[in-house]
Structures are given as C-alpha cells and as structure tokens.
Amino acid sequence: MRTLFRLSVLTLSAALLAACGGESGGDAQEVILYTARHYDSDELINRRFEEETGIAVRSISADSDLLIERIRADGARSPADVVMTVDAGRLYRAEQAGLFQPVQSDILDSRIPASLRHPDGLWFGFSRRARVFVYAKDRVQPGELGGYETLADPALRGRVCVRSSGVIYNISLLAALIDRWGPDRAQDWADGVVANFARIPSGADMDQILAVRAGECDVALVNHYYFARLIASDPTITDTVAIHWPEAGGGVHVNISGAGVAAGAPHPEAAVRYLEFLASDEAQRMVAETNGEYPVEADVEYDNPIIAEFGTFEADPLNVSVLGENQAEAQRMFDRAGWP
Template identity: 35%
Template sequence: MSALASSTLKFALPFTLLASSALADVNVYSYRQPELIAPLTEAFTEETGIKVNVAYLVEGLTERLKAEGDRSPADVILTVDIARLTEAVDAGVTQPLMTDTLAKNIPAEFHDPEGNWWGVTTRARIVYASKERVPEGAVTTYEDLADPKWKGRICTRSGMHTYMIGLTSAYVVHHGPEETKAWLQGLKDNLARRPQGDDRAQVKAIWAGECDISLGNTYYMGEMLADEEQRVWADTVRLDFPRFDVEGGGTHVNISGVALTKASRNKEEAIQFIEFLTSHHAQEIYAEANSEYPVVPGTEASDLVKSWGELHPDNVSLKQLADERPDALRLTEEVDYDG
C-alpha cells in the first residue's frame, strides 16, 4: 500500500507523488498543522469513504500552485487569514464555488460574494495582559494601545506579519490612513523591544517580565495550555477583548478558510469535503481542535474558548480588510515599525 493510501499525510510529500493519487481522493494543500487537520479528514473519510491526502506547506502555497498550473494535483487549499486567501484568488489559482449548502451554512460576511473562498473558523486578535501588572479593564480599545501610558510595556511580533497587517487594515477602515499612521507610530513608541517572534513568544516575554501586554490571536492560548512548558507562560496572562472605539466597532476577527483550486481533478469529491467543513459536526471538531470560533450559526465554541470571555466581533467585512491591505503595508513601512 502506498503512503497516499492513508487518510492524512503527516508530512508534505513530493508533489509528483501526490499527483498519482486515485481520482476518488481529495488532495489538499494546507498551511495548518497536521494535528489540527487530522481530526477533520478522518471524520470526513469515515462519513463518506473518500480519502483525503494533505500536503503541509510552511510557505509558498500560491507560488507552488502557479508553478504547477493545470498539472497541480491539489483540489483544495486550506489556510488562514483573508490575505492569504485573497492572494490565491488574485493569482488565478482558485475557481468560484457556490452551492446551496454552502450559502445556507456560511453567513455572507464570512465568504466571498462570488464564492472564491469560504471561511470555516474565526479567530480574534486580542490583548494578552499580565495578571500581576495590568489591572482588569485597563485595555478596552485598540486605540488605547498608542497611549504613552504604555510606553516600554508592549510586545508584538513583526508589524509586517499578515496577522498584524490584518489589524492595521481594520484600523484604516475605521479611522483612515492618517490616523492609522499616527496610531502605528504610537504603538511602536510603546514597544518594550524590537518586534520579534510569534504570538506565543510575546506571552513568554510577559512571563519573563520583558513587557506587560501583547497582541495575539486567541487560539494561541489553547496551544500554550496544551504544552507543558508553555502552560507556565499562559498561566501568567489574561485575555482582554479590546474593541475599536467607533460606532459599531468590535474586536478584530479574521478567518481560516478554504477554496477550490482551478486545477481540481476531483471536483465532486472536493466540493463534498468543503461542504463537510461547514457542517455542525465538522465545525465542532475544527473549533475544538483549533481553539477557534465556529462560523456556522448554532454551533458553539468549545468550553475552553468560551471561558476566555465574550466576543463581540468588529463590523468590518473581510473584503474591506483585503482592500485596505496595501495601505496597511505602506503605513507600517513608513513608520519603520520593525526598525
């Protein structure tokens, strides 16, 4: 039996090998970690008998699809952040998909109007605050992060990272480029150190006393609590859910999402898999495994996620975030945020 006979590949295999898979299989390119995808693919195979082969990529997903062209074995891409989904669509490596099931299950704000991509979970970008050094209620808005009272007390990852650019894009939507630039400069002035590491590294810095608050995605708390070493860091912080200080403003959210590739050879099976991801069963599995929020109405987040606090999502659409991304990148460069 070949390696592709298993329901999920634990590591990225040569793409020529993936191309030899049976027509009844679904081939997925994913940036998401194997342990987060396996429960979904196994449940789908159990329910339908269709095998799922996943190639796990660290970077270059869109570039890989462009290079492979019509010969690509991939049927589906599964990735995070509206920017990465939009990148794939703009590169012409996906195709529109619209079915009654998808339109019924996924609210309009969580999918492309033309069906080029579909959200499957959401995550909030919130504040991790030191339980010892930051009183509850001290951070209530994103605007407040630029207040000089936080000077030398904030840690973040690179301002050019897609998660940070997403938040900055939302700021542009609410306040315009000029105010966003001033906010970025104020945030930079309040940094305790040069931006570095991922979101978990910022929580570690809080634990080490290097800073008092940081920006991070909610699901990282779940990942840290599941790790013996990182649980110590997680236990020192609290999740605060800031909002934009504007009418209708809420906590910034982004998505993990899925799209059908332009070169899909197993389209019928791929559509079944994508629709499965929007079922209540799959939403519960995915949200539990990822410590994220389901997008399908009527599906609850896990008890762990609900214990962090109530989420009031921002009213900025994902399309607006994508449209403002160029301005967000430009403004981040202009203030030399990472310098």
C-alpha cells in the first residue's frame, strides 16, 4: 500500500517535472526489481531501502528460468532495473542471455569478496549458501563422513538421498568438483553417488531431510538453510538428524544469491544504490537473521541462534564464476551417470 502511494506521488512529480520542461522518466525515484527470491528477508530489506533513500522498490517475482526468459524476450522494452536470482549457475545463464550491464562501484568492490562477484561487475553475490550433508544420528557414526567424496563411498550403498540432477544446486556443486578434482574423478563421483541412491531422486531439499528423519536414507545433500528452517519449525528434528560440513578444494561448496543491473535499466543510478544497500551491514544482517543464509562479508555480526549452533566452517575459495562455466559439462556428466 505504501509503495503504491509513493509511486503515485512519484508519477505525479515526474509529470510535473515534464510539464516544467525538466527531464522525465529516467530520474523517477524508483527501482524495478525482477527477483526469483521470495523471502521475508527481502521484503524487509526493500522496505528499509525505501525508508532510507526515498526510492520506491517495485518487486516482480517469478521462477528463475522464467524470469530470465521474460527479460530476454522483452529486450530493450524491459522495465527491469535490477535482476536478482539464486545460484551462480543461474546468474551465469542471465549473463549469457545479455541481461546485465557492467557496474563500477567502490562500495560493492570493497564489500563483496572478488570470488563472489563477476570480474566485470555484471553481477554481485549478496548471500552465501553452503551445500552440506545431513545425516541420521543413530545410523551414521561421526567418523564415517568426510568430504563430498563420501557420498560416492561404497559404504553408503543404498543409503543416500539427493535431488534430481536438473536442480541448479546440484549442477553447481558438480561444476565445482570438476574444477577441484578434474573431469575423470568428478564423473566417478557422479557414478558412485548414483550407485548409492536410497531411492530415485524426488522432491526438494527439505524433502531429503525429512526422508532422513523418516528412515528412508541415512545421508542427504542439501543447502544449509533448509535444515535451519526445519529446526525453526520443529526443534526436535535435531534429536535424530545432524549437519555435517563436507569439503572439496579446501572448503565447503558455497553458492550465492546475487543480482546485477539490467542491461536496459531505466533507473541505473537507483539500481546501483539498491545493490550497494544489499551489501550494507544492515541488509546483510537481515538476510542472515531472517533467512538463515550467510552474509557475503565474513565479519558482519548477526544474531541467529540456529545458525550459530551449526558452528563455523571453511568455505571453498573457488570463484563462483566457475560454476556457470562448467555447467554444461556437469549436466552431461549427470546424464552419463544416469542421475535422473
């Protein structure tokens, strides 16, 4: 309601400016955000941004691949200022579709580690998500789990739950393993995981955790914040299920949510301010406290007891651009392995 009111006032002032011979359109105080995220934390961030800058945020949400296709199809007519999505693999798809323009911002460059943003400023990471194991405490001994290679270990035959290979989270993980291990070992891993399936992949990350609790499998591969969400809704799940931090290449596989300024953004300056706000301590804290993701800045302080309980971990320092570059190869490997 507040956004609508602001917009009507802004439309009015733009019309007045035009009538006075001032420039219209380009200087209207608004940002049109196309987002594939649908979290409460994002709503909070948008409202705070509006309060602090007077720039209204109009948010249009859709499923990631649809969103990318829609902006691409609209071409120069697209009203998008900022394009936001989850997973570096999807940011890569958007980049390949020509959706972004390069941004030069000292604030963004200093706040966001180089490994979590595009080298030419086409997109920037604003939250980190770790792909981890969850396991049944009564059926898995702590010493049984190591790095990602464990999922392919014959000791776990018939005991592993994973999602389908089409999901971008799995494609990005294998893309990282290709970089870390080389293609032969990465293919062996995919083959080995398929041999260990407890069931045909089905459902989302949350469903894999519930399957561990239900005894359908002993170990599952999921993004950390889904486990945090389950704990928030039912703390008793930690009686039976625990988190494990697997490693590859010197750390846990970490992906990002990210955004960039749209190629034909009608409000490019407001769009950059919006990105800079996303990188601020305040917005980073909201993402961590409300959505359970990790800030991109390691030293942002926040209060999230469930995440604190997970403990600390070392993140793979791999540049997330690699996840997009190895995407097609990863998909072919999954297909060869027969991972549905």
